Amino acid sequence: MTELQHIAITPHLTFDALVEGDVGAPMVLLLHGFAESMHCWRAQLEALADAGYRAVAPSQRGYSPGARPDPRDASNYHIDRLVEDAMAIAASCGYGERRFHLAGHDWGGSIAWALADRFAERLASLTVLSRPHPNAFNRALPMLDGDQAYRSRHHTAFLEPDAGEKLLADDAKQLRERLAAAGVPESAIAQHLAVLGNRDAMEAALTWYRARGAIRTPLGPIRVPTLYIWGDADETVGRMAAEGTADFVAAPYRFEALAGVGHFAGEQAPDRVNELMLPHLAAFPV
Template sequence: MNTSAGRSVGADSAHPFVEAVEIPAGDWVFTARVAGPAHGRPVLFLHGFPQTSASWTAQLLGLARAGRRAIAFDQRGYSPGARPPQESAYGRDELVGDVLAVLDALGLDRVDLVGHDWGGALAWQVAGLHPDRLRTLTVVSTPHPIALTSAVRDEASGQRERSAYIRLFRTRGAAEDKLMADDAAYLRAIFATLPAETAERYLSVLREPGALTGALNWYRAIDPKVLRDIGDIETPTLYVWSDRDPAFCRPAAEATAGSVTGPYRFEVLKGVDHWIPENGAAALTGLLLAHLAAFDDR
């Protein structure tokens, strides 16, 4: 395997121990952050909306200290070299294809996969469709799509109300205007519990030409029926949910166990909001390291 593949562009601007690289994969070039020894067991991280690979900085550093090779890339719409304008370019097959293309570019037959928010939804898809490419799966915040769909249909769960924002995000043009109005007040409110400099870092990317539309196209292009057709997950799975997450309800989180047939661990972080990789960093990193160690022989 060649986890050092990619063009180094120096140290990450926010942390000298994280390397900034570019990964040519398929038709695109993805910007990425990498930490840890090149020979270490590779772990690939998928970020969510509306963040970037920088959201995983604490986990990259924690895994690097443990001898793992931690790789987080800015996904389609977020990387300047992977920002197609067409809504149709953000379908399930295209997004899954990006993950596989990055693995191939890095020379990785199999990887430990970690995803949060939309990255978590994508991680479920990769695990369901291409289990042969994974050693383990870790999903943060996002329930399995079947559990999430069931919760939306159950009025008592409250998930329908939690997901109401998606209607706005799927509205072409109006969503961009709303999210960026008044110096991006809507997005700043989403990031309210994060440090101001962290929010600014994400906003600086979303202000780039085509970036916010690309990020919103994840919502516009994905067919919920397609998301549900992946079947049960056989890969050893860690699912981490937090009890102050406004986006995903407890019934959906608890029901996720019904869609995993392989080894499964469900952990609830108390008093943590949706931004687990940052606001629950130490707990998440500890859980992730234990999960990886439990399956080092795979």
């Protein structure tokens, strides 16, 4: 059964997390993106626990009320801090000296790529949904067809000072419509907005974008066995960036393009995502 836990990594940083599976079993750390929360992994938590894993899905920095430093200082939300959080959460769960599996979606994918670049020796496997390797994204962004630049136009909008106010206007209508159009169930949308649908959480979440800026920092080749899942109806990531990710993984690599699936594959097509993840993790035990 999925439990809500509170994971403290410092006296001032305590993360809400959904946890399922036996204590001491191989861990899978699951990192969510925007505009979601720990709840985006509910289907994967159950499947992973049934397969013998300890699955941990935190609401990350800014999303968890107990881990929300002042967003007026963007350095509090730099990707380095987000990577450090993930490693500290793993340690707090008892895996500080053990390898574990890592999965990330959207912004959680960006964090997962960076963590795999810096801490390859700590990871048994990497699974990323939607978000391409940063180098593949950076290569696709200035292409003359403008496809990726157009798909990523919302990143620039999120840097505006009134972005949070606009996203929360009219009972978060814009977010609700975007998530629903991408196949996220209404019940899941309500769960995400219970976490994110307030001014403090939204401003913190948007500070992730403001701390990074419009361009992702280039990384080296990934040396962790990687599964990359992309839906070909993803409005934010084009085919060039998705397929180009293969050029930046120097380890066993599998790319799966899901026909008709959008940005939120874990919620739109949970059974298919589980069917891909479980054999990948089993092939690369801790």
